[in-house]
Amino acid sequence: MKWLFFDIGSTLVNEETFDKYLFGYVYEMIERSGAKITHEDFDEALKRIIEERSFGGAAYFGLVKRLTEHFSSDKKIMLKIVERYKRYALKRYLEKMEPYPDALKTVSELSRRFKLGIIANQPVDTRQRINSFGLAEYFSVTVLSEQVKLRKPNTRIFQLALKMAECSPEDSTMIGDRLDIDIGPSKVLGFRTIRVKQGVMVNLNPINDFEIPDYEVNNLKELLAIL
Numbered sequence: 001m002k003w004l005f006f007d008i009g010s011t012l013v014n015e016e017t018f019d020k021y022l023f024g025y026v027y028e029m030i031e032r033s034g035a036k037i038t039h040e041d042f043d044e045a046l047k048r049i050i051e052e053r054s055f056g057g058a059a060y061f062g063l064v065k066r067l068t069e070h071f072s073s074d075k076k077i078m079l080k081i082v083e084r085y086k087r088y089a090l091k092r093y094l095e096k097m098e099p100y101p102d103a104l105k106t107v108s109e110l111s112r113r114f115k116l117g118i119i120a121n122q123p124v125d126t127r128q129r130i131n132s133f134g135l136a137e138y139f140s141v142t143v144l145s146e147q148v149k150l151r152k153p154n155t156r157i158f159q160l161a162l163k164m165a166e167c168s169p170e171d172s173t174m175i176g177d178r179l180d181i182d183i184g185p186s187k188v189l190g191f192r193t194i195r196v197k198q199g200v201m202v203n204l205n206p207i208n209d210f211e212i213p214d215y216e217v218n219n220l221k222e223l224l225a226i227l
Contacts (some may be wrong), residue, residue, distance in 0.1 A: 001114065001171060001172070001173060001192065001227070002114065002115060002167055002171040002172070003114060003115045003116070003117060003165050003167045003171060003172040003173070004110060004114045004115070004116050004117070004172075004173050004175060004227070005116075005117040005118065005119045005141075005158075005161060005172060005173065005174050005175065005186075005191075006107075006116065006117070006118050006119075006120075006139075006175045006176070007118075007119065007120050007174075007175065007176030007177060007178070007182050008118060008120040008122050008126060008130065009097075009120065009121075009122070009177070009199065010177040010178075010196070010198045010199025010200065010201065011175060011176050011177050011182075011196050011198070011199075011220075012099060012100065012103050012107070012118075012130065012135060012220070013097045013098060013099055013100065013103070013130070013133075014097070014098050014099070014100050014198075014199075015093075015096075015097060015199055015200070016199075017096040017097075017098065018092060018093050018096040018097060019199075019200055021092060021096060022060065022064070022085070022089065022092075023042070023046065023063075023067075025081075025084070026064055026067055026068065026081055027039070027042050029068075029077055029080065029081050030042075030067070030068060030071045030072050030077065032077075033072045033074045033077040034074075035071045035072050037071055041071075042067070042071075045067060045070050045071070046063065046067060046200075047203050049063060049066045049067065049070070050063075050200065050201060050203045050204060051203050051204070051205065053180065053204070053207075054066055059178075059200075059201070060085070060089065060093075061082075061085060061086075063200075064081060064082065064085050065078070065082060068081050068082075090123060094123070094125055094126065094129050097129060098133075099130075099133040099135060100198070100219065100220055102219055102220045102221040103133070103135060103220055104133065104134055104135060105221075106220040106221055106223055106224060107135060107138045107220075108138060109224060110223065110224070110227065111138045113227070114227070115140050115141075115165065115167075116138050116139045116140060116141075117139055117140060117141035117142065117143070117161055117164075117165055118139050118141070118142040118143060118144070119143045119152065119157060119158060119161045119174070119186075120143070120144055120145065120152075121145040121151050121152050121181070122144045122145060122146065123144070123146045124144055124146050124147050126144060127142060127144065140165070141161055141164045141165045143157060143160055143161045143164065145157065148160060152181040152182065152185060153180060153181040153184060153185040154185070155185045155188060155189055158174070158185060158186050158189055158191070159189070162189075168190075169186070169189045169190035169191045170190050172191050172192070173191060173192040173193065173194060173227070174186035174187075174191045174192075174193050174194070175193075175194045175196060175223070176194075176195065176196065177195065177196050177197070177198050177199045177201055177202070178201050178204060179195065179201075179204045179205070179206055179207075179211040179213070180204060180211065182195070183195055183210070183211055183212075183213045184208070184210045184211040185210075187210045187211075187213075187214075188210050192214050193213045193214050193215075194213055194214065194215045194216070194217060194223065194226070195213035195215070195216045195217070196216075196217055196218075196219070196220065196223075197216055197217065197218050198218075198219065
């Protein structure tokens with residue numbers, strides 16, 4: 001094994017603060033619309049939407065839309081929530097992301113034994129953000145969806161990363177939190193795969209053999225025991 005490729009969201013960086021901000025706003029707006037809703041109802045609906053994969057390809061946007069549809073038939077509320085998401089979510093997302101406590105130490109140690117890359121559905125500005133955490137210097141290849149105009153689970157984004165790294169999938173491991181866009185498509189290509197069970201997508205379950213990761217860890221530090 002020569003290369004390790006990482007996802008960013010809920011893998012290298014913690015999105016929990018953004019999740020609380022975003023879903024807290026959605027809950028508040030649904031409640032204001034007159035819908036009778038409890039936090040337990042909301043959390044259960046979010047879990048079910050993720051388990052059923054009814055959020056579509058763009059995770060946050062899809063989750064916001066489906067949650068709103070689930071609790072309110074008021075199209076004005078839907079439009080307002082979606083518009084605010086489009087206008088403010090990206091900026092707030094970058095502001096509120098932070099590295100997991102074990103990220104820097106783990107990445108630093110792994111970089112002594114492997115070459116490291118990133119394959120992530122992220123805006124270009126994410127590069128500067130992870131640089132501010134001291135993480136970017138450890139990655140020789142960084143492929144961000146907005147920059148290359150490809151998004152996971154499209155296998156072409158993985159193939160592009162392999163081409164840039166000048167390596168084969170058999171010499172590579174993909175590490176990410178999502179079975180549907182990290183594990184499945186990379187395993188189809190022949191990567192070894194490791195799922196990090198962190199973040200809002202922790203309730204995803206495999207729907208085919210390709211989505212069954214070779215390994216699962218609960219945090220980045222546990223990677224050191226298997227790599």
